[in-house]
Amino acid sequence: MASRETIQEGKRRGKQSVAYENPVYINASASIVGKKEGEGPLGALFDMVGEDDLFGCNTWEEAESSLQKDAVYLAMGKEGLENKEVQYLFAGDLLGQSIATSFGIMTYEIPLFGLYGACSTCGESLSLGSMAVDGGFAQTVICVTSSHFASAEKEFRNPLEYGSQRPLSASWTVTGSAAFVLGKERGAHVRAAITGITTGKIVDYGLKDSMNMGCCMAPAACNVIYQNLIDFGRQPADYDKIITGDLGSIGQRALIDLMAEKGYDISDNHMDCGMQIYDPGSQDTHAGGSGCGCAAVTLSAYILKQLEEKKWKRVLFIPTGALLSKTSFNEGKTVPGIAHGVVIESV
Amino acid sequence: MASRETIQEGKRRGKQSVAYENPVYINASASIVGKKEGEGPLGALFDMVGEDDLFGCNTWEEAESSLQKDAVYLAMGKEGLENKEVQYLFAGDLLGQSIATSFGIMTYEIPLFGLYGACSTCGESLSLGSMAVDGGFAQTVICVTSSHFASAEKEFRNPLEYGSQRPLSASWTVTGSAAFVLGKERGAHVRAAITGITTGKIVDYGLKDSMNMGCCMAPAACNVIYQNLIDFGRQPADYDKIITGDLGSIGQRALIDLMAEKGYDISDNHMDCGMQIYDPGSQDTHAGGSGCGCAAVTLSAYILKQLEEKKWKRVLFIPTGALLSKTSFNEGKTVPGIAHGVVIESV
Numbered sequence: 059m060a061s062r063e064t065i066q067e068g069k070r071r072g073k074q075s076v077a078y079e080n081p082v083y084i085n086a087s088a089s090i091v092g093k094k095e096g097e098g099p100l101g102a103l104f105d106m107v108g109e110d111d112l113f114g115c116n117t118w119e120e121a122e123s124s125l126q127k128d129a130v131y132l133a134m135g136k137e138g139l140e141n142k143e144v145q146y147l148f149a150g151d152l153l154g155q156s157i158a159t160s161f162g163i164m165t166y167e168i169p170l171f172g173l174y175g176a177c178s179t180c181g182e183s184l185s186l187g188s189m190a191v192d193g194g195f196a197q198t199v200i201c202v203t204s205s206h207f208a209s210a211e212k213e214f215r216n217p218l219e220y221g222s223q224r225p226l227s228a229s230w231t232v233t234g235s236a237a238f239v240l241g242k243e244r245g246a247h248v249r250a251a252i253t254g255i256t257t258g259k260i261v262d263y264g265l266k267d268s269m270n271m272g273c274c275m276a277p278a279a280c281n282v283i284y285q286n287l288i289d290f291g292r293q294p295a296d297y298d299k300i301i302t303g304d305l306g307s308i309g310q311r312a313l314i315d316l317m318a319e320k321g322y323d324i325s326d327n328h329m330d331c332g333m334q335i336y337d338p339g340s341q342d343t344h345a346g347g348s349g350c351g352c353a354a355v356t357l358s359a360y361i362l363k364q365l366e367e368k369k370w371k372r373v374l375f376i377p378t379g380a381l382l383s384k385t386s387f388n389e390g391k392t393v394p395g396i397a398h399g400v401v402i403e404s405v
Numbered sequence: 406m407a408s409r410e411t412i413q414e415g416k417r418r419g420k421q422s423v424a425y426e427n428p429v430y431i432n433a434s435a436s437i438v439g440k441k442e443g444e445g446p447l448g449a450l451f452d453m454v455g456e457d458d459l460f461g462c463n464t465w466e467e468a469e470s471s472l473q474k475d476a477v478y479l480a481m482g483k484e485g486l487e488n489k490e491v492q493y494l495f496a497g498d499l500l501g502q503s504i505a506t507s508f509g510i511m512t513y514e515i516p517l518f519g520l521y522g523a524c525s526t527c528g529e530s531l532s533l534g535s536m537a538v539d540g541g542f543a544q545t546v547i548c549v550t551s552s553h554f555a556s557a558e559k560e561f562r563n564p565l566e567y568g569s570q571r572p573l574s575a576s577w578t579v580t581g582s583a584a585f586v587l588g589k590e591r592g593a594h595v596r597a598a599i600t601g602i603t604t605g606k607i608v609d610y611g612l613k614d615s616m617n618m619g620c621c622m623a624p625a626a627c628n629v630i631y632q633n634l635i636d637f638g639r640q641p642a643d644y645d646k647i648i649t650g651d652l653g654s655i656g657q658r659a660l661i662d663l664m665a666e667k668g669y670d671i672s673d674n675h676m677d678c679g680m681q682i683y684d685p686g687s688q689d690t691h692a693g694g695s696g697c698g699c700a701a702v703t704l705s706a707y708i709l710k711q712l713e714e715k716k717w718k719r720v721l722f723i724p725t726g727a728l729l730s731k732t733s734f735n736e737g738k739t740v741p742g743i744a745h746g747v748v749i750e751s752v
Contacts, residue, residue: 070541070542074516119733119736145418150521153501154500154732155523155729156728157733160741164606169605169606170604170607170743171520171532172529172743173519174502174503176502182518186533189536189537189542190536192540193537193539193542194417194540195536195540196418213732257493257517259511259514259517260507260510260511381502381504382504383500383501383502385466385500385559386466386502386508389464389467391504394507394508396517
């Protein structure tokens with residue numbers, strides 16, 4: 059059973075959460091996406107849209123690396139930052155040994171903490187990045203994550219050339235990357251601020267269907283949302299939106315049901331980035347978008363915009379990850395989930 | 406050019422380094438290794454040695470997961486900890502999508518930050534773990550990493566059944582895992598303390614030989630050691646040992662030469678975990694041991710013992726990682742390196 063203790067005045071920690079003493083500012087961010095994402099409902103909001111998904115590179119992996127490189131470049135440019143002014147990069151992607159990150163960001167020569175949280179990595183990077191800033195270890199850090207439809211299909215399923223069919227519960231990996239500049243000082247063009255985090259643990263309900271990752275991840279999202287509400291002493295209505303990363307339409311149903319079992323109705327204010335980024339009617343993406351890039355680019359392009367324009371005051375942002383590899387899948391293992399919650403407020 | 410500014414009194418940061426205000430205590434640790442490592446020069450020092458490298462499991466990946474599970478269990482047991490007393494796990498391994506970690510530590514239900522820094526992950530986990538403690542976000546965290554010879558050969562090179570030959574510059578992936586309990590309060594059986602960190606950036610000298618990873622990683626180790634000496638205003642002799650993770654005998658020569666070019670002679674006090682763990686004369690391991698587990702088990706079994714017994718007062722511990730995947734290798738990419746430095750002192 060989860061602890062019922064709320065974070066007290068002057069205390070920084072609840073059971074799974076940290077409340078920051080000072081807001082950690084999201085001073086700039088940038089997003090870059092592929093052609094299909096550019097044609098979706100959020101298309102006009104992204105900073106850059108590729109003409110094709112190779113982005114001028116020779117391989118899908120190089121293309122994904124170039125996404126991270128460009129996202130960091132754009133975000134630094136918006137804030138007028140030079141790389142020597144950035145103390146740490148917190149970065150990751152979905153590929154084996156995180157090669158999109160390694161070959162994407164090495165030219166910046168910024169001290170790097172490489173992360174792996176599957177599609178939850180955007181939340182993980184914002185959590186560790188904001189801890190580094192709030193803890194006094196850095197003035198400025200950048201958090202960056204990416205995914206690419208073609209490199210992910212090759213990594214987890216089959217090469218595109220096989221033309222494999224996908225069930226309706228499957229999601230479509232977003233081609234995209236977003237980078238976030240976090241700072242101790244409020245920047246001139248500040249977008250929003252991180253005021254707390256709720257760190258997820260691995261939750262495994264025993265599901266083995268990698269073509270239904272929404273349901274594999276929903277229990278982990280439920281754990282983080284539930285514990286966030288307990289730790290901060292809040293109700294769902296205290297958030298304008300509770301936003302998961304890439305559960306998709308089927309995972310969303312599972313999450314709402316699981317939260318109802320715990321006594322919380324989040325059906326009114328739940329939003330899923332995977333359900334925002336494509337038009338299911340015309341884009342044939344089935345359950346929705348997924349991947350590290352899905353939550354990241356939606357946060358940069360859409361969610362932060364709502365907070366900036368004060369349409370929303372406070373959101374709980376929870377990128378969700380499915381923990382599998384082709385080896386674990388082929389060896390018959392389950393697909394456990396993890397999620398990382400970040401409280402983001404308008405400033 | 407690197408900054409020449411030393412960390413000043415009352416300041417926490419140098420260019421790439423953090424000096425902690427209070428020591429972060431390594432209150433307990435545990436190591437578990439395979440048969441070959443048990444037969445090596447450090448064999449008697451490990452907490453557990455497996456009878457065979459499957460450790461009672463059905464696959465190499467499951468075996469590696471069981472190593473992480475057991476290392477955490479042993480470390481918590483030494484400190485009398487229950488899992489609910491541990492605020493965070495910082496964990497990673499070498500396998501695609503870090504499945505050794507996911508399936509190894511999920512039963513503990515501890516909030517998890519998954520990391521990927523190739524064989525530098527032990528240093529990365531101790532860096533982020535000690536930041537979380539020093540920053541006031543946690544009382545107790547556990548850092549755990551692992552590698553397994555057979556799962557790594559399958560992941561990066563060829564299945565063991567192929568019987569591939571290995572050049573003399575190749576290293577032998579250590580089968581092993583070690584876990585470290587870091588605490589804000591000094592424990593009854595405290596082993597040593599972390600007093601600072603120097604975080605590495607990716608360094609790429611353009612080498613492409615994945616069978617000579619020592620030379621691929623030496624430039625990254627050189628960068629971290631050099632910057633650590635600058636940031637802390639120290640000379641090599643201020644450390645009883647400067648200890649890299651898994652450069653092996655050929656990488657060691659490269660590192661000593663690179664440091665000499667920067668004006669530092671570390672030949673007297675450099676040590677490499679990969680050169681300690683096997684007997685090259687009788688164990689046919691070529692350049693030395695490697696893998697996340699190599700630095701981790703050597704730290705737990707040997708290095709912390711020397712600090713505990715006050716034979717050494719202060720060491721700079723620098724696990725080193727080669728950033729490649731079978732995809733990046735097959736696509737002709739280079740093998741860049743990264744390293745993470747941790748200053749550990751006797752208490």
